[in-house]
Amino acid sequence: MVNNYCILGNPNVGKTSLFNALTGTYEYVGNWSGVTVEKKVGRLKEQAGDLVDLPGIYELSPISKDETVVTDYLLNSEYSGMINIIDASQLKRNLQLTVQLMELGAPILIGLNMIDVAAKRGIHIDQDALLKKLKLPLLPIIARNGKGTHKLLEALKDQDLSNNRPLRINYGENVEATITQIVTLLKQYSDFEPRQFRFIAIQYLLDNPKVIELLNDDLISRLTPLHKQLTASLTTTIREHIQTKRNGYIEDLLQDTVVYPNEERQYFSSRLDKLLTHKILGIPIFLGIMWLIFQITFTWVGTPISDQIDEFIGGTLTYSVKSAMEAIGLFPFLQDLITDGIIAGVGAVIVFVPQILVLFFFISLLEDSGYMARIAVLMDRIMEVFGLSGKSFIPMIIGFGCNVPSIMAARSIESEKERLTTIIIAPFMSCSARLPVYALFVGVFFAHNQALVVLSLYVLGIIVALATSVVLTKTVLKNDDSVFIVELPTYRLPSIKTLWRSTWEKGKGFVKKAGTFIFGGSVVIWLLNYTGPSGFNVDVNDSFLHVIGSFFAILVAPLGFGTWQAGATLIPGFLAKEVIVSSMAIIYASDESGLVNIIQNQFTPLSAYAFMIFILLYIPCLSTVATIRKETYSMKWTLLAVAYPLVAAYVLSFIFYQVGHLFI
């Protein structure tokens, strides 16, 4: 029989890092809550069985959609054991879930993670004493770099794991009496395993909807009076009462086993937080950091490397390929296809790989250091004004990489209305595919202020997203109040391994796409440029692409970029935004004066910025639209997600260009 294990724990304690270390696969890792939104299955190393990575939870009573996945799994699946991973630096909070899992009584093993962080903060944990008090296997690990995970794997195979008994906390006379009565009823009227009776009884008293789902109507009608009777007899709610007792148990566990440091040392993090999450200074500091990142990406590091690659592709590579093709005697049309179509089209995207890698490196750094979680908290205050919570900001940040996972990440939002709002606004976040367009245009028109211009576009995306959420929450999606609770992760120096993996995973997709879809797209665009109603090798002004582009050019003329070339990029841009730059390169490749010179002639700084606004907002790409369809289960919402950005892009570019035109 295959052994199945699962990883459980609070949000952001390193479950996914441990999952990766134990299975040798790679999943998206970030230093904030809500990265895992549905369960993932991997194969354990050393053929130890299968491992399920579950989303992070604080409580077994589910509140949000992803939390139901956990409770559902625990109650309805068969598994050989649970790995409860707890953050050593935040033991008190983490043990809340552990206590609930211990009450379930399934085989459990505790992974004490981030012992390095705890030690740095001066928290001393007597692991042996804690182990004795818990009466459970407890293993120290550092999931980020894989330390201790081998021992954990060994411990999983240990037969003793299955011998622990459900934890019994004395909840006081009244509650215990009710639990006994419920257990008697469960014995008579349900078919749960006897060891689960007490757990089910407690969860029933805590109104766990997943547990209530498992009880039949007859049983519920017998249990309801007991529930009411207990509520009446207590001075606080049942939940508060149980919580207090559990806290007492946890405090008893930690007494003599954990020593906390003197205050000064412990509060370095919170002193830094005072500055970074300051009410007034927080956002300017964040914008300053983002500006610095863009400055490094575009001015200091990324662009100089890009220029080198561009020179190589446009010069050495193109000439060598050309002379080789001539030597072989390839048809002229084939030579054109390869140089003006494939090399120009794919090359135009490849040259921007350095910028993308640099940008992702820094975004990964912000995520993994714990700073991004602070920004989510900071944004929570602002987003409240816009009818959202900080929870929506996490999917939005993920959207800077790619909009598809950002829409998936919206699952961690418990309020359905807020989730829908987030799905609609997430595509306004400027994803990596749009970066080549900015890089090309800022290089030509705003060489001295590249970072500032790109930053302005990212900020514009956020502003449009927030404005949209106001419109939505004031009209169709009047919001229920949802509470954003995020435990701030400790600041930590990210490991080079995680940073590199995170950067490469994001950049790899981009490179891969260049070799596949962009290649194919380039060939098709070149063909449309090469052929026309009158046959092959036509003048560009008689080509099919000219016909298509001219149609769109009329529509976008009031926005300042009414050339057929710009118009022709919009349709392929819907399939994948990277193709916009490829298309331009192919269209202009036949012209001797080069891409940069032609762009300079056809655009002004004003129309170039209007074009970038339009590209930023105009329509989510095909993959994103398909994902929205799947996640909303609604054609109506999908149509809105396509039509609304198109209108918003048109209106904003129009206003920007026409108003700007009055002054320039």
Add this chain to the structure above:
Amino acid sequence: MTILINVLIILAIFSYTVFTLTRFLKKSKAGKCPSCGIKDGCSTSKKLE
């Protein structure tokens, strides 16, 4: 011989084009996991529907 090389290269380029474009469209339309950039390292898609 030259013609043969030309024909082979044309065939290679166009068949690869058709292959990449159809695969891309199919994947994109599927949404969710299939269109995700990091799905290669993720075994969820194989195990879960």
